[in-house]
Amino acid sequence: xxxxxxxxxxxxxxxxxxxxxxxxxxxxxxxxxxxxxxxxxxxxxxxxxxxxxxxxxxxxxxxxxxxxxxxxxxxxxxxxxxxxxxxxxxxxxxxxxxxxxxxxxxxxxxxxxxxxxxxxxxxxxxxxxxxxxxxxxxxxxxxxxxxxxxxxxxxxxxxxxxxxxxxxxxxxxxxxxxxxxxxxxxxxxxxxxxxxxxxxxxxxxx
Amino acid sequence: xxxxxxxxxxxxxxxxxxxxxxxxxxxxxxxxxxxxxxxxxxxxxxxxxxxxxxxxxxxxxxxxxxxxxxxxxxxxxxxxxxxxxxxxxxxxxxxxxxxxxxxxxxxxxxxxxxxxxxxxxxxxxxxxxxxxxxxxxxxxxxxxxxxxxxxxxxxxxxxxxxxxxxxxxxxxxxxxxxxxxxxxxxxxxxxxxxxxxxxxxxxxxx
DNA sequence: GCAGAAGTTTGCCAATTGCGCAAGATGGTC
DNA sequence: GACCATCTTGCGCAATTGGCAAACTTCTGC
Numbered sequence: 001x002x003x004x005x006x007x008x009x010x011x012x013x014x015x016x017x018x019x020x021x022x023x024x025x026x027x028x029x030x031x032x033x034x035x036x037x038x039x040x041x042x043x044x045x046x047x048x049x050x051x052x053x054x055x056x057x058x059x060x061x062x063x064x065x066x067x068x069x070x071x072x073x074x075x076x077x078x079x080x081x082x083x084x085x086x087x088x089x090x091x092x093x094x095x096x097x098x099x100x101x102x103x104x105x106x107x108x109x110x111x112x113x114x115x116x117x118x119x120x121x122x123x124x125x126x127x128x129x130x131x132x133x134x135x136x137x138x139x140x141x142x143x144x145x146x147x148x149x150x151x152x153x154x155x156x157x158x159x160x161x162x163x164x165x166x167x168x169x170x171x172x173x174x175x176x177x178x179x180x181x182x183x184x185x186x187x188x189x190x191x192x193x194x195x196x197x198x199x200x201x202x203x204x205x206x
Numbered sequence: 207x208x209x210x211x212x213x214x215x216x217x218x219x220x221x222x223x224x225x226x227x228x229x230x231x232x233x234x235x236x237x238x239x240x241x242x243x244x245x246x247x248x249x250x251x252x253x254x255x256x257x258x259x260x261x262x263x264x265x266x267x268x269x270x271x272x273x274x275x276x277x278x279x280x281x282x283x284x285x286x287x288x289x290x291x292x293x294x295x296x297x298x299x300x301x302x303x304x305x306x307x308x309x310x311x312x313x314x315x316x317x318x319x320x321x322x323x324x325x326x327x328x329x330x331x332x333x334x335x336x337x338x339x340x341x342x343x344x345x346x347x348x349x350x351x352x353x354x355x356x357x358x359x360x361x362x363x364x365x366x367x368x369x370x371x372x373x374x375x376x377x378x379x380x381x382x383x384x385x386x387x388x389x390x391x392x393x394x395x396x397x398x399x400x401x402x403x404x405x406x407x408x409x410x411x412x
Numbered sequence: 413g414c415a416g417a418a419g420t421t422t423g424c425c426a427a428t429t430g431c432g433c434a435a436g437a438t439g440g441t442c
Numbered sequence: 443g444a445c446c447a448t449c450t451t452g453c454g455c456a457a458t459t460g461g462c463a464a465a466c467t468t469c470t471g472c
Contacts (some may be wrong), residue, residue, distance in 0.1 A: 009439055009448070016449095034460095037428070048451050053430065057328065088405050122263065124338065125331035132334040146408045151382040154375055154397050155408040160370025162405065169363035176357040191360050198404055199294050199368065202352045202361040215419070215468055222420095243457065254422050259459065 017055050017065070019045040024059055025066030029112060033059065033120045058202070063116065064126040067109035071134045074098045078141055087142045091163045092192035100185045111175045133166045166191040223261050223271070225251040230265055231272030239326045240251065262291050266297035269322065270332040273315030277340045280304045293348045295371045306391045313390070317381045343372045365390060372397040 023044035027036045036059060042049040056062040074094050081090045102110075117123040136150075139160035143150040150156050170187040177183070233242045242265060248255040262268040280300050287296045308316075323329040340387035342356075345366035347357040356362045376393040383389070 007440065012439085015450080039428090049429090050431090050451055050453090051449085054450075058429085061331075125267075125335035128334035128338040130332035132330065143352075148408050152379060153408065154379055154393065154400060155405070157378065158371060158373035158397060158400055159405050161375055162368060162401070165291055165364060165367025165371055166309055169360055169367055172363065173358060173360055187360065191364060194360060194364055198402055199361070200292055200366050202354050202359065213469070218468090219420085245457085255458090256422055256424090256460090257420085260421075264458085 016045070016047065016051075017066070020047065020052060020055055021062050021065040021067075023184045024056075024062035025109065025113065025116075028063050028116060028120075033063075033116075033122065045135070058126075060120075060123045061126045064113060064123055065132055067106055070098055070102065070106075070110075071130075071137070073101075075137055075141060078138075078145075083145050086194075087145060087159050087195075088162065091138070092166075092189075092196075095163065095167055096188045096192075097186050099188060104181060107181055110171065114171065131164050131168060134137070135160045138163055155201060162195055166195060222251070222253065222257075224274070226253065226258060226261055226269050227271040227273075230262075230268035231315065231319065231322075234265070234269050234322060234326075239269075239322075239328065265328075266329045266335055267332045268357060269328055270319060270336055272319060273312055276304055276308065276312075276316075277336075277343070279307075281347060284344075284351075289351050293351060293365050294368065294398075294402075297344070297365070298372075298402075299397075301369065301373055302391050302394045302398075310387065313387055316377065320377065320381045337370050337374055341366045344369055368401055372401060 020041060024036070024041045027040055027044065038052050038059060039049050041059065041062065042052045045052075052062075056065065074091075077094045079099065080093070117127045125146065137159075139150045139156045139161070142148070142156035142159050143153070146156065148156050166188065170184065170191045174184045174187050179187075226247060230242070230247045233246055233250065244258050244265060245255050247265065247268065248258045251258075258268075262271070280297075283300045283304065284296060287300070319333070325351045341363075345356045345362045348354070348362035348365050349359070352362065354362050372394065376390065376397045380390045380393050385393075
């Protein structure tokens with residue numbers, strides 16, 4: 001998810017990327033999507049407008065990239081796990097842990113972005129694309145770990161889809177309920193539990 | 207998925223929408239995304255350029271909308287099913303059937319669009335958004351059928367995510383393998399089977 | 413059927429954006 | 443410290459976006 005090179009150059013690039021994304025997020029939060037121009041974002045992020053498009057194709061994409069990434073952390077943590085564990089199990093724990101480790105600020109941005117993309121449908125494709133990219137990344141790792149092929153075998157893609165699905169659904173529910181932070185890991189655990197049970201019927205009907 | 211009104215007005219709108227989407231798809235297939243302008247698409251669809259943006263926000267979104275929708279058919283079929291069936295089971299069958307019923311032409315468009323969105327990353331967000339919208343629609347129906355709330359309970363969203371996941375993964379694998387049409391329903395069945403088994407480990411390792 | 417309401421299409425137009433190109437700046441390498 | 447690769451930026455043009463109001467089409471009630 002994060003560029004993998006390690007030099008100063010990569011770091012700067014990453015910083016610029018975050019600066020742009022955060023500027024975009026903040027501005028859109030303040031003034032509404034339609035009242036924010038790329039020029040403004042560029043100004044706030046101390047880059048030229050031309051540079052903006054080296055990083056993002058549009059405002060929406062930038063906004064959605066705001067907040068330090070959860071995804072890359074999960075992927076790295078996955079590589080630490082023993083290869084013989086059932087991947088869905090490993091990932092369930094990793095995702096729950098990753099979410100638990102987020103700062104309040106980070107969680108607030110997650111929630112904020114979700115609310116924004118509900119308010120502005122134009123953002124929704126970019127939000128979806130982020131999860132999709134994450135899903136692909138997970139799929140690749142699972143494939144590597146299990147000796148399967150992402151493009152050919154169904155297994156790695158399915159595991160990846162199920163994991164991101166659980167994450168999306170739990171976060172959506174958490175944001176909707178406006179629940180306190182402790183609730184999110186619980187919801188996630190619950191989601192993975194339901195998945196493991198095969199989703200026969202709605203769990204506790206309230 | 208399809209506009210729900212029934213008058214002549216709705217029908218025309220739907221036709222216009224399809225005409226635009228098909229024109230966009232065809233042009234992009236022929237000339238490549240970067241060499242197609244909205245003006246051209248509008249011309250080929252017999253509308254004014256201005257009208258294009260009443261339907262789609264950009265070329266990419268239009269291309270991805272091409273081909274008659276599978277999704278709405280699945281949703282309608284779901285409503286015919288007895289409410290007491292496990293939803294994941296109903297949906298598994300419905301999706302397999304829906305795919306089996308597609309014409310060769312329709313399947314070709316599905317495959318073509320997927321290939322295009324691999325070739326042009328700018329299309330990918332819109333492809334993802336389509337599945338996301340489908341997922342939401344499924345979630346709503348499941349919620350209605352099971353007396354749960356999509357926004358609150360995890361169950362309906364999880365079922366929906368799993369279903370679209372299976373569909374996406376199976377289609378991707380099918381397209382990648384360049385397999386004959388009979389293979390797609392088989393892959394889908396397999397995907398739902400693996401899901402039902404809880405994805406413990408890769409099924410047949412080839 | 414027909415008059416008025418409601419919704420769509422279109423042209424016009426200004427502001428914004430997308431992006432190729434080439435020059436300058438900056439980090440990486442030996 | 444010299445050379446190379448990469449990133450940033452300004453310039454400029456073509457494409458796109460989106461508000462507005464006029465012309466048209468469909469819908470509704472009578």
